[in-house]
Amino acid sequence: MRVCVFTEPHRGATFDEMVRAARHAEAAGYDGFFRADHFMPVNRSDGFPGPSDAWVTLGAIARETRTIRLGTLLTSATFRHPAITAVTVAQVDEMSNGRIDFGLGAGWLGAEHTALGIPFFTPRERFERLDEQLQIITGLWATPRGExxxxxxxxxxxxxxxxxxxxVQTPGPPVIVGGRGPKSTPRLAALYADEYNVPPxxxxxxxxxxxxxxxxxEKYGRTKAPLVFSASVAVACGRTDAEIAERLALLExxxxxxxxxxxxxxxxxxxxxxAAYAEAGATRLYVRLRDQSDLDLLDLLAAEVIPHLP
Structure with a gap:
């Protein structure tokens, strides 16, 4: 089981905190360091110190790390034009020497779009746009040089x-499609993704x-390599009841x-x-790090949990 760290900077985190957490995760042996792509919090927090752009952040973290994989769960297709996204992610892949995993989703937080003046569209149209964006981004990456x-x-x-x-990666960074939908999400994962992720x-x-x-x-005749199945999990692990309760309160x-x-x-x-997630078919887990200063949690999981997973 490969284990990654998943962070939510839109709830409040400085760039220095993100770099510190990414470096710590790398030193502890985690497979990846991933972040959400949002510009406002979903809880009652005021979001201080303010939103940060996912790909600007990852590009900078790429230059501050050496081995850990980096990516998004998930970049919102509503935020950026697909041709620009393809350029941005390709550049960050180069900055990281080929360590990017690219997650792309339809977008879901309507209030965020209203607040920032970003068109939101109907669910059907968002999935249509996501489908086209996946075709465009992967198509641009796979086009032979000179064509x-x-x-x-x-x-x-x-x-x-x-x-x-x-x-750097050919034909491009691994593509992650995620969600719990019964029809559109499985179809898009089958057609375009290298990894399918289920939110918590x-x-x-x-x-x-x-x-x-x-x-x-099977229905759409997938021709790519078999999908990696992954799961995102919220974990409140502690050595004592007090530690567990403190981390659980933050997640709830x-x-x-x-x-x-x-x-x-x-x-x-x-x-x-x-271990139940491994039995379900997951080979990659994304552990949510709500408090990016809680590096002790990363150490605890790395020392006493991850070595014992299937």
Whole structure:
């Protein structure tokens, strides 16, 4: 089981805190350091010190680290034009010497779009746009050097695009598609993704979603390599009841999100619960680090949990 750190800077984090956490995760042996792509908090926090751009941050962290993989869960397709996203991610892949995993989603936080004046669209249109963006971004990356890329869709049109710069990874960074949807998400994962991720859910729910994606892969004749199945988990692990309670309270603070399951307990208890995700089919876990100054949690998981996972 590969384990990554997942952070949510939109809830309040400085760049220095993010760099410190990424370096610490790298030194502790985590597989990846990932961040959300939001510009406002989903809880009651005032968001201080303010929002940060996911790809500006990752580009800088890429120059401050050497081995850990970096990426987003998930970049919102509503925030950026796909041709610009392709350029940005390719450049950060070069800055990291090929350590980027690219997560792309349809976007879901309507209040964020209203606050910032970003068009939000209907759910159907957001998924149509996501489909076209996945085609455009992967198409630009895969176009041979010296050739041009064109695309004509319902929402986007590109004519003889130069298709540069090229990412270090070929044909491009691994693509992550995530969500709990029963139809559109499995189809997009089957057609375009290298990894399918389930947001915080029970192991049983993850197994059900993985089965939907397997069925979609067969239905749409997937020709790419088999998908990596991953799961995002909220973990409140501690050596004492007080430590567990403190971390659990932070994960259960009020937000506009529906309640999410939390894996809580001692290291031995957490190992037992996380093993259920491996049994469900996950080979990669994203552990949510709500407090980016809580580096002791990263050390505890690295020393007493991760070595005992399947």
């Amino acid at each position: 041009r890329f064109s695309f004509s869709g319902k929402h986007f049109t590109l004519v003889d695009a130069l298709a540069l710069p090229k990412p 859910s029970s192991a049983k729910k993850c197994a059900e979603q993985y089965e939907l994606v397997r069925a979609a892969s 603070e009020p937000s506009i999100l529906p309640p999410e399951p939390v894996v809580a307990g001692t290291p031995a208890q957490v190992v037992e619960e996380l």
